[in-house]
Amino acid sequence: MTVALPPIFKNLFTETKAAFEREHKGTKIEGKIGVIDAILEGLTWGRIKADVYMAIGRADLSQLERAGLVEPGGGRVFAKTRLVAVVQRGNPKGLKSLEGLASAKVGSFALADPKLNACGRAFVEAMKRKGLWSRIEPKTKVFASVRRAVRQVEERRADASVTYFPCYYFGLRRTTDLLAEIPSDLHPPIECTAVILKGSKNPDLARAFVEFLLSEEAQDAVERWGFERVTPRPKGVAGRRELLVLSGAGLRPAMDAIAEAYERRYGVRVRMSYAGAGVLLAQLSFSKRGDIYVPGELFYAEQAKRRGLVVDWKVACYFVPVIAVQKGNPKGIRTLADLGRPGVRVGLGDPKAMPAGIIAERILKRAGVWERVKRNVVMRAGAIPTLGNALSLRTIDASIIWDAVARQFSEHVDVIPIPPKFNELVIVPVAVTKFAKDPEEARRFVEFATSEEGKRIFEEKGFTVRPPKGLPRRLPKGGPRRPREG
CATH class of the missing domain: 3.40.190.10 (Periplasmic binding protein-like II)
Known part of the structure; x- marks a missing residue:
């Protein structure tokens, strides 16, 4: 047969x-x-x-x-099945929601032909109900299949597309970033x-x-395999366990690997959602959905704690801020002060969206060069990999990013250390949220991520798991003074 x-x-x-x-x-x-x-x-x-x-x-x-x-x-x-919108890896356009697809940031949207494909048809229906389709349609290119449409995003010929959740979760999450799920009540x-x-x-x-x-x-x-069943589950039989992890975008290489290892070990599906830590905090506060929160800096976990959004955390790894420049360092940048020289295009994180923006400003202020450098800032990114992409594409000359993220772009980026007297150690916590559907399962994930096995995965992916000597921990004021060490 x-x-x-x-x-x-x-x-x-x-x-x-x-x-x-x-x-x-x-x-x-x-x-x-x-x-x-x-x-x-x-x-x-x-x-x-x-x-x-x-x-x-x-x-x-x-x-x-x-x-x-x-x-x-x-x-x-x-x-x-359900639909998800995807964007280029690293989300270089800094999109934060479905509304972003209708913005001027998006120049090209790839879509499976609505006349031939359920994915395309449902997406159009959903966007019409949200009042967005009239602004998305003019920049939409139609393809014969979902796979061909999403390939445009993978090859950076389109800014965004839409696909089925199983396709994203079991394949495309390695080559694209998730923007948002399409609410199922917006389409048949x-x-x-x-x-x-x-x-x-x-x-x-x-x-x-x-x-x-x-x-x-x-x-x-x-x-x-990521679909929704159509027959009722027998009484007393629990459904497959699932965790939703909200993680800072700069942690993606390690968190993807930890999620896959956890799934293999415990048979629990781990769904990852990546964005800037501030964006994720707002998402958690608004939607009240998510089992684990992994911001790129302790400050955001403390904010979440004060708002009653998380209940506990442990330290997963550390970031060390560095100056990142184009490969070969054509501008001859050697110090923080050089970022303020005329003609140097600087990209920094958006302090409203992610910790890298806040910390970069603190470092530059300690060095006494912030006023000069801020005149050279030509880009504010919503996620830290966007800064790595900008350096790779040579649209900026320099940035302050995490050491682990700089390693991910090592083919296109050179690194200049920041003196310890100006620098700081960035603590990365893994927190259980108040809204965890299965708090014990969520805590087990935290224990796994911060265990020796989890730290080994972080280390293999280029992250720092032991605090470097001589680098101060400048903890934010208020809230818990220190998280538990993993």
Whole structure:
């Protein structure tokens, strides 16, 4: 038997195929996987022979029905899915919400064709309901599939796109950044349907496979691979555990690795949301959603504590601020004072959005050069990787960023140490939020992230896990004086 399917179902199909074959001894199922337009064209013109088609949304299913290729009454909705908006890695445009897609910051938006694709259709509907589509549409470029649209963002030909959550979580989070989820109440539900195709050589086996997708074993797999189940869970059986981690963007290489290690160890899905620490604090305060808060500086954890948003934290690692310049240092920058020389373009963090902005100003004021340097500031970034991108693209000459972030851009950036008398050690806490759905699970994640194993991951990704000698810890006033050491 052959099942045709788009790539979004690859992981789910692989698991359910193996389970079905175990239950039906001697059965072998082959998968034909390809982008939706290619699969549909192959089925329509007979170049692809299949018994079952797994469809996402109604658009591709309707095309097969119009071609008379679907057995009537044989389809079953086996899952639902949701949408997320994604931006270029590092979020160089500094977007903070869906409203940012309609702003002048975004010059190009890539979208799967709404006429052919459920993702594109649902996104347009959602943006119309939010009153944003009239401003997004003029800069929208349409592509035949979701994969082709998102590739534009990966290759930096478009600023943003939209995709399905499973596609982002199990692949695209390594090549793009999450901007926001699209609220599901803004568009019709996106249903995943398995249908029996006319001409099936084994319609009874095809029907059995379609029905199997509604079994408890298959529905558990539906959840494991990021979809929403459609059959109720048996009474007394808990759903798959999940943690939502709000993390500073500069921590991404280590936090991605820690999340994956935790998932493998404990079977708990860890969803990551990256932005500037200030943006995340506002998000936590407004939405009251999130289990773990990982800001890039202790100040934000103390702010969250005073607002009653977090209950406890431990130290994960440390940042050491450095001067970062273009590779080869064409401006000959050697000191903090050099950042104030005429003609030097300086990029700094936005103090309202992230700790790097606040700390850079403190360092420059200690050195007595802030008044001169601030005249040269041509860029205020909402996330620290944006400053690394700006140096790589040579749109700024210098910045003050974290040592670990500078290492991530080492091919394009040179580093100049800041004298300890002006510098400070930046403490990075991992905090359990007041809104954690499972506080014990959240605490276990904190313990894991700050354990020797967690510190080893941080260190492997270029982060500092032991305080350098001679660098002062300048803790903010008020609130807890020191977090617990991990």
